[in-house]
Amino acid sequence: MNVPAELIVEARTDTTRAAVAVRDGRIVAVAADAAGVDALHGTWCGDSTSVLPQHGVLAPLFIDTHNHLALASRNVLGVPMHDVRTIDEILDRIRERAAHTPAGSWVITAADWHEMQLQERRFPTAVELDEAAPDHLVLVQRGGHNAVLNSAALAAAGVTATSGDVADGYVARADDGTPTGLLQDGALTAMQSMLPEASQEDLINGIEATSRTYRAAGVGVVRDPAVSVEEWGALQRARSENRLHVRAFSMIFSPAPLIAAAGSMDDYLDGLEAKGIHPDDGDDLLRLWGIKLVVDGGVEAAALREPYADRPDFTGTLLMTPDGLTDALRACVTRGRPVGTHACGDAGVDAFLDAVQRNVDRGIQHEHGSIVVEHGALMDADQIARAIALDVHITAQEALRDGLIAPFVEAWGQERAATMFPWRELLDAGASVSAGTDHPISPLDPIAGVLGMTTRRTRLGILGAEHACTRDEALELYTRAGAELLRHDLTGTITVGAPADFSVYPVDLHHAPDEALAGAHPTLSVLAGDVLHHQKVS
Structure with a gap:
């Protein structure tokens, strides 16, 4: 006789009925029709079984293979920025935070915003930040590649009118050489070591809150491509205290300046190992996936073959030399460390x-x-063929294109923006590819990503419809394809023996019309048998 299940989730609509039985964090039975559900209850339901009837349709939790959980968790700690609409709003929020922060300390914002959402369509300047917080050092983060500093922070970082350029980075300057406050890529990386460390408890609080929001968005597994040593420690403690509510595969962020400071890539990896950070450390909920390298910039500095639409004398920035990149990849491969490389x-x-x-x-x-x-x-097509021949996996993010479509069109031109993330060509060629959101650079909304992949609709209209994939293909890229990349027993499916990672949606993700699918969120999610109920999103 079967040992009873610990949990049975039954999902029904007016025309469908299905159920999943869970024990020890795994699926032990699945039923897809009324008779099967009745049989499942008869076989697996015991006195101690928790039975949760739900209205809706079962779906695997999404596997997001490029999602900045650590950055999103830090955003919880910073000055909120996601909904700012003017420079004055930014300055008011910084002024308010400064009023409750000791003089001489840092005021740091969240990074989940873009200047194109502002009426002014620009960054604030150092002078404006000085007026808002004259007694503080200010860092206004924007995404992972840009930030604006006030004058005190610039001075502390040694960025002056005569300090010169920074390798692999950009310092915005007025005509007389005075820095205006904006730092990009290597220039930003060079000053980040002087930032105060957040307390581990604050980081863990951010991780706990953020990972709950991920579950409410239907995301159960993330591959985080930018985790610091400090953040890895916080994630480990969050996991040990059951405060991490997604499966996380972390990558240690390793930009060129950090590698150069260590002496070589081998020396850099030696340093990580001396800190107890080893390949594949972790367990089924938190695991060290590998290393993150950065070869070019983002919207403003990605390395392009042809000049930028808005800067005809500029083709972007390569942040690693050919020899440096080759050696970094060599060291990772020979030492058994998977490596993901940002190349936009x-x-x-x-x-x-x-x-x-x-x-x-x-x-x-x-x-x-x-x-x-x-x-x-x-x-x-030639690059896709090369990636296939070299056995390179590609993690692509339609949500990034949609979330930043106006900046992409302005910087790269509409023709190039229309060709971004060519799903149809990738799939038809047989590329190894998976999907992600790039949150918080982009919205945490895999459903919107699926719709973008299938319609190529953006805030500026449909761009590149010929590159669209089907609904089933898009859902596969957000589930099974991610499981294949991450392995460790993940399947991205609701099948017997698979980890119990699933959700209940009010609509059928495969068959609902686009307008019904848009904005859909799960009412319940299960991860390794752990249940979270989610409020309806208005």
Whole structure:
């Protein structure tokens, strides 16, 4: 006789009925019709079984293979920015935070905003930040590649009218050389070591709150491509205290300046191991996936083959030399560390694929799924074919295109923006590819991502309809494809023996009309048998 299940979730609509039985965090039975549900109850329901009837349809939790959980958790601690609409609103919020922060301390914002959402369509300046917080150091973060500092923070970072340029970065300056406050890529990385560390308890509070919001969005597994050593420690403690509510696969953020400071990539990896950070550390809820490299910038500095639409003398920035990138990949492969490399523009993808090819030509062969291009926003047929031949996985994010479509069109031009993330070509060619949201750079809404992948509709209209995939393909890229990349027993399916990672939606994700699917959120989610109920989102 079967040992009773700990949990049975039954989902029904006017025309469907299905159920899942769970024990020890795994699915032990599945039923897809009324007779099967009755039989499942008869076989698996005992006195101690928790039975949860739900109105709706079962669906696997989404597997988001490029999602900045650590950054999103830090955003909870910073000055809120996601809904600002004017420079004055930014300054008011900084002024309010400064009023409750000791003089001489840092005021740091969240990073989940973009200047294109402002009426002024620009960054604030150092002078404006000085007026809002004259007695503080101010850092206004925007995404992962840009920030604005006030004059006190610039001075503390050694950024002056005569300090010169920063390797692999950009310092915005007035005509007389005075820095205006904006730092980009390497210039930003160079000053981040002077920022105060958040307390571990604050970080864990952010992780707990953020991971709950992920579950409410239907996301159960994330691969986080930018985790610091400090954040890894907080994640480990959150996991040990049962305060992490998603499965997280973390990547240690390793930009070129940190590698150079260590001396070499091997020295850098030695340093991580000396801190107890080893490949594949962790368990079924928190695991160290690997290393994150950065080869080019984002919207404003991705390396492009042709000049920017709004800067005809600019083709973006490569943040690693060919030799440096090749050696970094070599060290990761030979030392058993999977590595994901941010390459957004087509020239950035070229640089990455060239480095992988050089190592393969030297007999350095990586395991399947261990070399990943993060984004690959602009990839033509030849690049896709090269990625397939080199066994490179691609994690792509329609949500990034949609969330930042206005900046992409302004910077790259509409023609290039229309070709971003060519799902149809990737799938038809047989590429190894999965989907993500790139949250909090983009909205935490995989359903919107699915709709964008299938319609190519953006806030500026439909762009690149010929690159769309089907609904079933999009859902597969957000579930099974991510499971294949991450492995460790994940399946992205609701099947017997699989981890009990599923949700109940009010609509059928595969068959609901687009207008019914838009805005859909789960009413309940289950992760490894842990149940969270979610309020209806208005």
